[in-house]
Amino acid sequence: MTDSLANDATSNRPRTGRRPGNPDTRLRILTIARELFAQKGFDKTSVRSIATAAGVDPALVHHYFGTKRQLFIASIDIPVDxxxxxxxxxxxxxxxxxxxxxxxxxxxxxxxxxxxxxxxxxxxxxxxxxxxxxxxxxxxxxxxxxxxxxxxxxxxxxxxxxxxxxxxxxxxxxxxxxxxxxxxxxxxxxxxxxxxxxxxxxxxxxxx
Known part of the structure; x- marks a missing residue:
């Protein structure tokens, strides 16, 4: 197989693993999450309310950050859990x-x-x-x-x-x-x- 054919074959293979997220969307979720956590507190802020304010599906919030607790940690940029x-x-x-x-x-x-x-x-x-x-x-x-x-x-x-x-x-x-x-x-x-x-x-x- 020539190098060009090998490259074509590789490029046509399905990609595996999690696709990289849109950095702008991720940043928007983080920014809104921080604002809502600051305004309402942790208990009164839901993942759904953050997703709605960010204009995304709640499943995408979980995809990027996992649980609400993990999202909070990410939103305030604490270096450790x-x-x-x-x-x-x-x-x-x-x-x-x-x-x-x-x-x-x-x-x-x-x-x-x-x-x-x-x-x-x-x-x-x-x-x-x-x-x-x-x-x-x-x-x-x-x-x-x-x-x-x-x-x-x-x-x-x-x-x-x-x-x-x-x-x-x-x-x-x-x-x-x-x-x-x-x-x-x-x-x-x-x-x-x-x-x-x-x-x-x-x-x-x-x-x-």
Whole structure:
């Protein structure tokens, strides 16, 4: 078979695998998803509503991004999946979670992902999109911990919000505003300082 015939035969073979998507369509979905998540929050934003606003079929949204949770992560450009970051913490005894949670979260910001994580947080703050940060912390980082810290019953949500307030405060002041000396202390010292506070919020007594 000559080279030209071989090339013709190859070109006529059916292509396999997922076809590359239209980058403009994908970007439009991401942009609209971010806007709706910021306006309505995660729970009140459906894949169908995002697809409708983007002028596409919901199946195309799933094709590009998978689940709604994966779409949210993509829309705020977080460099890692927070559910995977938090997974090892869930295996720890409840009375040891504080330090391990601090290590899991802050280690991402001390890793090569730091620039992307800071950019994502700064973008949400600059864009006046508090729902994005709230969803990230409460729905992705702390959601699976809440049933374990709901003691006495009915306090789990408050405990999660207190933990989120501590994490958000440290992330902003250390990595975005770069307060000194907080910005320069070691990761080990940061965990030693913040871990007990997180633990108190997770399992300590609350006002009646």
């Amino acid at each position: 927070p559910t995977q970051v938090i997974a090892p913490v869930l295996d720890r005894p409840t009375d040891e979670i504080g330090a391990h949670l601090a290590r899991a979260i802050f280690s991402v910001w001390e890793s090569p992902h730091r620039s992307a994580a800071v950019a994502a947080f700064r973008s949400a703050l600059a864009g006046n999109e508090p729902n994005l940060i709230r969803t990230f912390l409460l729905e992705f980082v702390l959601r699976d911990l809440e049933p374990r810290i709901d003691e006495p019953p009915g306090t789990g949500k408050l405990r999660s919000q207190l933990v989120a307030s501590q994490l958000a405060g440290v992330l902003v002041t250390r990595y975005i505003l770069e307060f000194e000396p907080l910005a320069s202390i070691s990761l080990a010292d940061l965990i030693e300082i913040v871990g007990p506070t997180l633990q108190r919020y997770l399992t300590g007594p609350l006002p009646d």
